[in-house]
Amino acid sequence: MNARIRAIRYALPAKVLTTEELAAEFPKWSVAKIDEKTGIRQRHVAAPDECASDLGVAAASALFESGVCGPRSIDYLLFCTQSPDYFLPTTACLLQDRLGLPTSAGALDFNLGCSGYVYGLGLAEGLLATGQASSLLLITADTYSKFIHPRDRSVRTIFGDAAAATWLTAASDEEPSLGPFVYGTDGRGGPNLIVPTGGMRNPRTAETSVETTDQSGNVRSADNIFMNGPEVFEFTMDAVPGMIRELMKKASLSWEDLDLVIFHQANLYMLKSLRQSLRIPEEKFYISLSRCGNTVSSTIPIALYEAVCEGRVREGSRILIAGFGVGYSLGATIVRWRA
C-alpha cells in the first residue's frame, strides 16, 4: 500500500493587508520595492479571535463541502502548526470534535514551519502504507501575524495567515504517488527565525515586552517573531540545492521528467535565486505568492491547488515539492498527481 493525495482546499482570513497599505506605513519602502523583492501584493491577517484551528476548520469544511469526502470517512488527522490554540490540549483533538471526525480517529499536532507540508506527507505515507490509517486529513495552519510587531517590516511584508487541508487515502499504485523523500535538519539555525519567549524556556514578562529598534529601523520585543533574513537566505542557498540534487538522484529523475517544481513560497527574491542556482527551467517553476504571501506550511498545498485549477498540474503530472526554513528544517519529495 502507499498514499495518494486525493484533494486539497485552503482558507484565508477575511482581512487583507495590501502592499499599498504597508508602503504608506513604511515610507522608505515603495510599493515597487516591496513588489520586486517579495513578489507579494497582499497578505491575509487573522482577526484577534481567529486562531490556526479556526482557519483549519474553514479549510477542512471547504474540502467536505466540495463533496469529495466527508468527515466520517477520516480515520487520522495530522495538524501542522507553530501557533496552536493552547499548549495543551492538542489542537488536533479539538479539531476532531469541531470537524465531526469519528472518535476512533487518530489525531496529533506536529510543530514545523515551512518544511511542514513535506513532513506531513511523509508521515501520511507511513501511516497509510502500514495500514494504520486509510483516509487521512493533513491540515497545515498558522497565524504568524500574531507574533509580528506591526513596525517590523522585515516580517510584516512577507508573512500571511492561512490554512490548507489535504485529503489522502491508501492506494495500491504501481508507481507510488509520493516519494522518495529527502529530509534535513540544522538546529544551529534556531536563533535565526524564532519567537524567543512564551514557551517554558523564557516565559513572557514585562521585561520581555520591552521594544527595541534594530539597525534597519525595525521594532520588536522578545515576545515577537525575529527573522535574520540574510542568515536564513544563506542557509537556504547552501542547503536547498544539495537536497534537491539528492532527491533527483534518489528518484532517478532529471528536469525533463518533471512537469512542475513547487518550492515553499518564501519570497520572490529567494525563489528566483534558487531557480537560478539549480538551473530549473522557468516554465516549470511555479510561483504563487502575490495573493497571500508566505503562509508558512501552507504555501505548498496552496500553490499545488492553484496549479491544478490553472491546468498546470494534470492527471499523471510529476511535481517536485520542497519546503525549507524555520528550525532550520527542510524536506523534499516527488508527487505523482492522481487525484
Add this chain to the structure above:
Amino acid sequence: MDHSEFLRALEEIVEAPAGSINGSETLENLGNWDSVAMMSLMGVVAERSEARLSPRRMAGCTTVDDIFHLIQPA
C-alpha cells in the same frame, strides 16, 4: 567582479544615483542599507562571481569597501 561593477550593483540595490558611491562610505550612513539590501548583495555576488558573502562577515564591516574586500581572492 571588479570594484566598479560591485559599486554599480550596490547603487542599484540601495537605490542610490549611478556613480554616487565610491567605496569609502560607511554602511551606517548608506541610505537603504538594511537586511533586504544585504540579501540582495549576497544574491548578486553569488550570481556574478565565484565568491560568497556571509552575513556574519558582513556584520563586521564598517565601509562599503570592507565588504568588497571580502569577495576578493585571498
